[in-house]
Amino acid sequence: MSPSAATWRPTRALVTGVGGQDGGYLAERLVAAGVEVHGLQPPGEPAPPWCPSAVVLHAGDLTEHATTDRLVRDLAPDLVVNLAGQSSVARSWAEPEPTWAVNAAAAEALVSSVAALPGSPRFVQASSAEIFGRPDRCPQDESTPLRPVSPYGRAKAHAHLAVGRARAEGLHASSMILYNHESPRRPPSFVTRKISQGVAAIAAGRADRLVLGTLDARRDWGWAPDYVDAMLRAAHADSPADYVVATGRSHSVREFVAAAFARAGIGDWAPLVTVDPSLARPVDPVDSCGDASRARDLLGWAPTVGFPELVHRMVDADLAALS
Structure with missing residues (x-):
C-alpha cells in the first residue's frame, strides 16, 4: 500500500455503483482483504456476474438523499467509496438535469452524510478529468484550473469541490481525478469497448463495419484495476488529498x-471504419493527459498495464466471448 499508510484498515465498506466496472474490481479487492462490503445498486438492476457473492447489496437510488443518509447511518461504515453516477459524457448533453442530480447533488449529500458519522470514517470520490474541460496546460495535475465544458464535467467539478470542503472541515476525504480507464467490463456505450467489440465481430465474420464519431480525439487511457488500486491507496493514506490518476501518455x-x-490480425483496417460526425461529442477536450506525480510520490502508485496491452486484453476478451 502507500509508503505513508498508517495501520488503519477498514472493517466495513459501502461502495456506491458497485455494479459498475470500477465497483466490481473494488469489491473484489475489499472482499479479498476481509472487509465486510455493502453495495448500493439501483432498484431492479441485477448485480453483474463479476460482483462477489459476499457483497451485501442494498437497492437504492443515490438521488434519494434521505434514504441514502439513513443507510449510511445504519451501516456506519468506516470507508465509503462513491462510484455511482451517470458515467457517459455524451449522454450528459441530452440529460443534463439527471446528470447533475446524481453526479453533483447526490455526491455532495453523500459526503455530508459520511462527515456526520461518529468516529473517523474515510471517503473516496471518483472524480474525472472532465473537470478540466479544455485545460490551459498539458499534462494536467491537481493545480490545473477547473474549466468543465460538458454537463458531466460541471457536475463532477461540483462534487470535487464538495469533497474539498469536507476535507477542510476534518473528514478524511480524497477526490480521485480519474482519467479514462478501461477493461473488458466497460459497457459497450464507451468508445473503447465499442471498438474492441466491433473489431472482434469483424474478425469473426459477424460484422463488416465499425462506425465511430471521430478518430482524432486523444485520451490518456489506463487499466481500470490499476485505478481502483489508487483509490484504495488514497483511502489508506495518513492524510487525504486530491489525486490525478493517469498514465501520463495520450x-x-x-x-x-x-x-x-x-x-485481431487485420492490417488494412481503413476500409472497415466509417466516421459519422453526428456521433461525436458537441465539445471535446483538445488533449486529455494527466500528471500523476502526486499519486506516485505520496501513494507509491504507478500504472502496471500500458496502452498496447490494455487494447490487447480488451480485444482478446471480446474475441473469446464470440468464440
Whole structure:
C-alpha cells in the first residue's frame, strides 16, 4: 500500500455503483482483504456476474438523499467509496438535469452524510478529468484550473469541490481525478469497448463495419484495476488529498483502432471504419493527459498495464466471448 499508510484498515465498506466496472474490481479487492462490503445498486438492476457473492447489496437510488443518509447511518461504515453516477459524457448533453442530480447533488449529500458519522470514517470520490474541460496546460495535475465544458464535467467539478470542503472541515476525504480507464467490463456505450467489440465481430465474420464519431480525439487511457488500486491507496493514506490518476501518455482513437485491428490480425483496417460526425461529442477536450506525480510520490502508485496491452486484453476478451 502507500509508503505513508498508517495501520488503519477498514472493517466495513459501502461502495456506491458497485455494479459498475470500477465497483466490481473494488469489491473484489475489499472482499479479498476481509472487509465486510455493502453495495448500493439501483432498484431492479441485477448485480453483474463479476460482483462477489459476499457483497451485501442494498437497492437504492443515490438521488434519494434521505434514504441514502439513513443507510449510511445504519451501516456506519468506516470507508465509503462513491462510484455511482451517470458515467457517459455524451449522454450528459441530452440529460443534463439527471446528470447533475446524481453526479453533483447526490455526491455532495453523500459526503455530508459520511462527515456526520461518529468516529473517523474515510471517503473516496471518483472524480474525472472532465473537470478540466479544455485545460490551459498539458499534462494536467491537481493545480490545473477547473474549466468543465460538458454537463458531466460541471457536475463532477461540483462534487470535487464538495469533497474539498469536507476535507477542510476534518473528514478524511480524497477526490480521485480519474482519467479514462478501461477493461473488458466497460459497457459497450464507451468508445473503447465499442471498438474492441466491433473489431472482434469483424474478425469473426459477424460484422463488416465499425462506425465511430471521430478518430482524432486523444485520451490518456489506463487499466481500470490499476485505478481502483489508487483509490484504495488514497483511502489508506495518513492524510487525504486530491489525486490525478493517469498514465501520463495520450493516444488517439485512431491509434486504439489500429492496435485493436492489429491484435485481431487485420492490417488494412481503413476500409472497415466509417466516421459519422453526428456521433461525436458537441465539445471535446483538445488533449486529455494527466500528471500523476502526486499519486506516485505520496501513494507509491504507478500504472502496471500500458496502452498496447490494455487494447490487447480488451480485444482478446471480446474475441473469446464470440468464440
